Amino acid sequence: MILLGSSGSIGVNALEIAKRFNLEVETLGIGYNIERLNQQILEFNPKNIIIASQADIPKITQAFKGNIYCGEEGILEAISHSKSNLVINALVGFLGLFPTLHAIQSNKIVALANKESLVVGGEFIDTSKIIPIDSEHFALNYLMNFNPKIRPFKKLYITASGGALRDTPLHLLKKQNAQSALQHPNWQMGKKITIDSSTMANKLFETLEAFWLFKSKNIDAFIEKNSYIHALVEFWDGSIVAHFANCNMQLPIAYALCFGLGLGEDFLNNFSSQPIITPLKIDSKTYCLESIDTNRYPLWSFKDLLLENPKLGVVFNAANEIAVEAFLKGKITFGEIEVLITKSLKNFTKTQYSTPKELLEIDKEIREFTNYNLKPH
DSSP, X not given: OEEEOTTSHHHHHHHHHHHHXXXXXXXXXXXXXXXXXXXXXXXXXXXXXXXXXXGGGGGSOTTOOSEEEEHHHHHHHHHHHOOOSEEEEOOOSGGGHHHHHHHHHTTOEEEEOOHHHHHHHGGGOOGGGEEEOSHHHHHHHHHTTTOTTSSOEEEEEEEEOOOXXXXXXXXXXXXXXXXXXXXXXXXXXXXHHHHHHHHTHHHHHHHHHHHHHHTOSOEEEEEOTTSOEEEEEEETXXXXXXXXXXXXXXXXXXXXXXXXTTOOHHHHHHHHHSOSSOOOOGGGSOOOOBOOOTTTOGGGGGXXXXXXXXXXXXXXXXXXXXXXXXXXXXXXXXXXXXXXXXXXHHHTTTOOOSSHHHHHHHHHHHHHHHHHTTSOO
C-alpha cells in the first residue's frame, strides 16, 4: 500500500492493521515528523518515503536505502512510481485533493480519509475508485451491504458527537478559546478536526462527502453523544437501520484494506476469532438522537445551501481552514469562525469552475479574501 499521512491517527491505525495482518507498506508519506518516520522505517521497511522538505533529508535514518520524495510534487511522483494499487489518503486539508485525483488517473484505488478531496473536488472524482474510511460513510456502506443499488434508500443519516462545547451555556459559547474547544469529550483527534467537531463544520464536510458518494441530497445528521451510533439508513418501506459500534478507526480501515487490496472474504473472516475492535456492550448505554440546534451550531444552517450548490464546498472549506487556523493561534474567538465563513460564502455565492486548475485559483482567491477579513478595517 501507499500511505499518505502516516503520523496522524488514520495513518497510525492503518499501520497497526498492516502489522497485524502482515501487509506490505511500500510507500510512507509523513510531512515534517521525521522522528516518527524513522521509527516507521525501521518497523515497516518501506521502499519509498515522502517528506515535506528537502532540508529534512539528512535527518532520515541511515538504515533507509530507498527512494525519497519531497513536497507536493513528490507526493504525486511517489504515487506514480509505486507499484501498489492502493493509496490510503490520510492527508489533512486541501493538500489531499490532487493526490486523490492523481491516484485515480494512475488507475489506483483510494482509501479516502481526506475529507477535502470530495468536499472541494467531488465533481472531478470517479467515486467508483474511492473506498471511504470516515466512520460515518463506512457505516452507511455497511448498512447497504457495500452496494446501495441492492435496496434503494429514502434518506441517509450520519451522527455527530456535538464536540467539546456541546454543553457550554449558549451565552458563553461565542467567546470560547482554543483551549476549551480542544477538550473533546469522547476521544483524542487532531486539533483542526476537533475544532471542526465543535462548530459542526466536520459534519457539513461529511454531508457533502455523502452527497458525492451516494448521489443523494436526502442527507441529515443527529447528535449522538455516545459516538456509538455512526449512521442510519431509511428505506422506502418505512424501516430504518442503524450501525452501532465502538468508535475505533481500525474497523473501517481494515475493510478498506480488504476491499482495496482484493484480499477476499478469508481476510474478513479473521475478525471472528480476533475482532478488530472491542465489541460494543449495547445494553450498557442509553441512546438518544438529538436534532442539531442551529443556535449552538450556526454553521449547520448552511447544510441545504451546500447540498443544492456543492461547488460552494470550496468556499466553505477554504474559509474554514483560514478561520480555524486563526482561532487556534488566538487571533479570533470561537464565534468569529462562523462570522468569517458566512462572509466568504456570501461573497462567493456564484462560484464557478470547470477544471481542477480553475478550482485551485478560486481556492487561493477565497483564502486571500478570508485572510483580509481577519484584520480590523
